Amino acid sequence: MQLSLTDQLQWIADSTSILVPELILVAGILSVILLNIFRVVHFRIYGAVAIASVTLSGLSVLLHWHTDPVSLFNHLLRADDFSSAYKLLFALGTLLTFLLSLSSGTSNKPAEYCSLLLTATLGANLLVMSTSFIMVILSLELISISTYVLAGFHFTKPGAEGSLKYFLFGSAATAIMIYGISLLFGLSGTLNFTSSEFVSHLIAQHSSLVMLSGFFILAGFLFKASAVPFHLWAPDVYEAAPLPVVAFLSVVPKLAGVAALLKFTLAINLFGQSFFDWQTVIAAVAILSIVVGNLSALAQKEAKRMMAYSSIAQAGFLMAAMAPLSLQSMQFMIFYSAVFLIMNFAVFTLLQQFETTYKTTSIHALAGLAKTALIPSVLLTMALIALTGLPPTAGFTAKLFVFSSIWEAFTGTGKSILLWLLLIGLLNTVISLFFYLKIPFYLFIRANTLTEPASAKSFTFTNLLGLVLVIALFVFFFYPALLMGWLNRINFVL
């Protein structure tokens, strides 16, 4: 369908007016760079500008809520309920990252730091809106390249090493993905995976190449979500990167990857008409991620590295939430995403508190610190209980929703892989207890073997942030309707 130039210009103008949240982010990026030109050195100024742009972006998402899907830029992007919900989560995640960064104090190259974080958020926003493979690759790379740099922001040798590994691994994953996209483009004749011709062409194809190309494209998403088998970069990068960056990496790109994966899976599954069962693949990947993440986390001695494996397992749970591929499961997935965002940030916030006070995140070094730092210890314990999925926290509610929707899907379809997913998920909740509660065990039970620890200030901004997040976890346990009632109104159209 060829459009006239004026029509095309009109489309561009209309689309741009709808892209307000992204434009605000772009404005934020540009103003940060401009400030740098004027040799502003204070991290707080950059932070304030970035926080302002993120907050405004989030508010504009709320204000311009698109209940009816709107296609933009000749079907490159689409604004809808689903993407808006995730954009809101990304804004929240980035905001928390900035708050965490500010509370940790000064930063090297603040302008670059802020602009890169905003760019990654912009990439995440675009990724969840993408309907075209071109946009998928572009926004994935937008996230990837900025996070490659952010991962090395300690500017140390391990930091650089981690960053380089991340880059190389990511490049390989992207290469595989692009290969898959090119194959699929050849098979379907379109890059728009939500279009009807994409579906109709692929239904006509009975070649294994469709399946093969689908697997290759999966690689890119799994890399972003740090799911098995593209998870190997995570521990090294998490260990070497600054803590706020780790918190960001473990939430925003991961959620973006999972959300995009959902859209892609629904497309490649051809709305249930595919001869190949993609649900099984998602479930299998979820099982592997949960098992590998949890089992590897068991013996970790470093809190950040442990959290890396934990986030691999959590990616598995997010994919498990996606696995039923039903409308309700998507609502539960957003619920799980929101809760995961809160609890993960809570843990990292409190780890940050320990890191700034005691200059270490080694689990053994935390022994007996509950005596000197009671408030962060208690809050951290609660956040970890939420990550484990125990009541009375929202972590329990989220897992309960996920497991119940899997059970429903199993009773509906009778696929044994879903039952396995359910059983292994439950079993791994028990296993995860051992490493999550290792930190409270060291904090409260083990005596401090080292010298007298420095007494910590209880009333810090970091603690306050942690407290707010932990309270949110309790609130969503007791009133899950606050979130679910809102999610229930969301329509999902692909």
Place this chain on the structure above:
Amino acid sequence: MTADDTFWVTRLALAAWMLPVVSCVALLFIPSGLKKRVPLVSSSLLFLAFISSAFVFVSVWNNPSVVITWNWFTFNGMENNGQLRIDNLSALMLVVVNFISLLVHLFSSAYLHNDAGLKRYYAILGFFTFAMLGIVLSDNLFVTFFFWELVGFSSYLLIGHWREKPEAGAAATKAFLFNRIGDAGFLIGIGLLWAQFNSLHFETIAKATAATDPALLTWISLLLFCGVMGKSAQFPLSTWLPDAMEGPTPVSALIHAATMVAAGVFLMARIYFLFTPTALVVVSTIGSITALWGAFGALKALDIKKILAYSTVSQLGFMILGMGSGSFSGSILHLFTHAFFKACLFLSAGTIIHYLHGVQHKTHTHFDVQDIRNMGGLRQHLPYTFFAFLIAGASLSGVPLLSGFVSKEAILTQLYYTTQNGNTLGWLFLCIAFIVSFLTVYYTFRMTYFIFFGHCRIADVIQEAKAERLPLILTLPVSILAACSVWLIVSWNPSDFSGWIYNGLGNPVPHHLIITVISSIWVVLAFIFAYFNLRNKPRWSPIRFFPDLDVFYTVTLLKPLLQLSRYTLSFDKKWIDGSIHFAAYAQVTIAKAVMLFDRVLIDGAVNGIARLAGGIGSITRSLANGKIQSYILWATASLVIFILWILLS
């Protein structure tokens, strides 16, 4: 009696009742430094009590009775009242109890002046007097039972006063247990009364008895009589009284001669309206057996106090026998006179024991001071005691001109009248009464003869000791009691029992000259027989007829009971304990098995899973070895494996 009089009578009666317990409480708080003042304090209070009761007696005697009613407790909306009654009977007993208690208080101050537990002794003595007066004043069976038990308890404490003596403890326990057996029946009787009449007030019950089934009344009265049997040492619950002589002698005089044991007889007088003719036959039978048994016991006994105790049992049996005659007046009269002469005899015995103890102490010799075979010819050494003992003993024997003769005559006359009313069993009871009075003379003569006459068997020891004269505080109470043993205390005419006291008690019978003559002759005959029999060292003696009840109880009850308890014990050990041990062992064994199961299988499984998880974890972890080329290799390889698996499946 005017209302004003009633007011004062009530107050004085309460004073007479409460002053002994005031003494008890006061002694509990007296500092131990004032220990020497203890007898003075409590005797003074008792004196006041005696004066009050004397006033009460004078005001109330032959006047309408005064009843005090108060709400004791309200249970389930039902008011339970307690009643006290001051009439002829209770006023008389009030005086007697307070009077003898006062004399015993005085006597004890000399008798027990070196005792370590003097304070405790006087306190319990006061408490006992209070409890006894509670029985006396009560007009409600439940109030009576309340004080009945307090009397039993304080008696237990007093018998066991010398707690270092094991015999005293055993005797106290025995007395307590025997009383419990009687009280069990008593309590059932009270329960039946309550169920039947819904009241325990004597007067209320008395009004209702006319319309009651006689068979039921017989049962109730006999059950209540069980209590009487326990307290008044009636056969077969009689053996505790001789044993109770382990207590201090003044206690024996007060409790086991004049007051507590008399409580049973007194209670019978109070509940006399309940006794049907059938029940009275049983009562008389029990009384006659007791009277005979006690008399034979007194013949056999050699311990001075035991003789007196058996004599008391016999006399109590005599009173109960008299109760069967259809009137309680004679028995109460005998109870009254007996209280004085028996207390006198006990205190005299106490004096003798005290004297011989002093002798023993000075000469450092050892002999049983209570054994009458060690005495003899004491009339030269203890002249006052001798005279008092003689008068009281003669009174006990029923020698004319003395109180005992008069009261015994009353009982005999009453029994005689029952035979005139066509009661054939009455002749049997009358014969038994005469036999008992014959035996009484015999054992009293024997006792007096052994103690005061003939050759003194320990004359040289007494000579050596040069014992000084007895203190007045010992001889005075004895003398007063001896003086109270003459006929004048009962009536003006020494041969006529129906004097001023007898006529004031319930339903009196007229005097009968035949009985007076026969009993006088009978006593003289008995004296002659006793004199010759004892002088000639007789081959025949009534002693061999004495059945030792304790041996009988031991053979018939105690041994089978102990055997049974041994069986049950062995059963308990073998089967009950065995099964418990077996259960315990089984439990431990199962627990060990469970523990083994837990260790090997459960823990093993858990540890195994943990080790497995750790092992898999270390494999998956080993993939992240830090080499980026191997990361990419593993990622692509697993993707290929994935694809192959999908393609091949």
